[in-house]
Amino acid sequence: MIILGIETSCDETAISIVDTAEINGVFGVKILANEILSQIDLHRQYGGVFPMLAKREHAKNLVPLFLKALSNAQMLKTAPLNTEKTETEYSVYSNILKNIGIDERREPLLWENFFSEIPKIQKPKIDLIAVTEGPGLEPALWTGINFAKALSEIWKIPLTPINHMEGHIFASLLNENVQIAESPNYTISKQKPTPQPETVIHNSSFLIHTPRFPAIALLVSGGHTELIKMDNWFKYELIGSTRDDAVGEAFDKVARILGLPYPGGPEISRLAANWRESGKKGTGITLPRPMINSDDFDFSFSGIKTAVLYLTKKLGNLTSDLKEEIAAEFETAAVETLVAKTKKALTESDAKSLIVGGGVAANKFLRSSLKLMCENQNVDLFISQIAHSTDNALMIATAAAFREQKQVKTEKKEMKAIGNLTISNV
Structure with a gap:
């Protein structure tokens, strides 16, 4: 077809x-x-x-x-x-x-x-x-x-x-690097996803992974931050979402506060990576993690954004080092919140798989953090290729x-x- x-x-x-x-x-x-x-x-x-x-x-x-x-x-x-x-x-x-x-x-x-x-x-x-x-x-x-x-x-x-x-x-469930027409005996593990190249080319083929159910889907973008429980194919239950800004929206707004160009997400991540790689001590900036310990699966990111706004007004002129430090702390706060709520959803639903998609799924710090969490939880991770995010x-x-x-x-x-x-x- x-x-x-x-x-x-x-x-x-x-x-x-x-x-x-x-x-x-x-x-x-x-x-x-x-x-x-x-x-x-x-x-x-x-x-x-x-x-x-x-x-x-x-x-x-x-x-x-x-x-x-x-x-x-x-x-x-x-x-x-x-x-x-x-x-x-x-x-x-x-x-x-x-x-x-x-x-x-x-x-x-x-x-x-x-x-x-x-x-x-x-x-x-x-x-x-x-x-x-x-x-x-x-x-x-x-x-x-x-x-x-x-x-x-x-x-x-x-x-x-x-x-x-x-x-x-x-x-997030597409598995590349297979030759559908030429490999009639191809089999795929339903437990451990294979490494995925980060490109999409014409005539490339994909198989669709079957996650172990129940599964949790974390969908993160400029307009959405959602946790969805899947008991089977096409059985969706929205169990958590943002109460204000989506996480991608928060990235863009914080980038604007720091004077970074749109789209802000990649710029924040670039500065954050520079800061972590530099090994500099910094000033000890700490931002809040709103709702990270709440009993539900909802999120809130407007508070982190507001904290950045007040912080920058207090600091006045921002040096390049300060911008990098703020970007790193903001990214850490946002990712820690996403990981904590996702872990809570996985644990309480006894989920066997985590599916991660949306534009923010391209964030490398989020990807590595979720990978580590899933390994510790013995949960299969299905995350979209960066090209598919x-x-x-x-x-x-x-x-x-x-x-x-x-x-x-x-x-x-x-x-x-x-x-x-x-x-x-x-």
């Missing part, structure tokens, strides 16, 4: 095309194309993601990125020239959009590209279209959803919505592929963008 994945929940426009396979009962996907276009440089001047700018960029880039993906997948074929059809194509497609409730005036860049390019190509051999329905920025989500709905209607290809957070879970469409296509394989489909009477969608809604 060939699946087209579309992701536009925030500031990455992403398209992925995968084919599916199953070897000795282990399900896998082969990447035919995987394209990501980041908007970071455009949003940097705002110090964060500007929703309407994100929507505009998605609208401008979706069709060209889709054509690039088809080309890389060797699925881009020119349609036979038909002058009469070309003359009426705009009105035909425009009527189709109206029939499925799309007002082309709201996304003129998208439909200008769509009407110009899509009639020129043959219907590709795609069996299913999967698109992110939420959570995320609703203006951005709608752009991807409307594009997917139009392709689905015009080419008569089934369409399924995918929860963005579920996508991150499946991104940020938003991408591979995770959306993979989640849809696995749902099809397990014959567990998302039933929706009406597909729409849901900015505050939770994993419990799956």
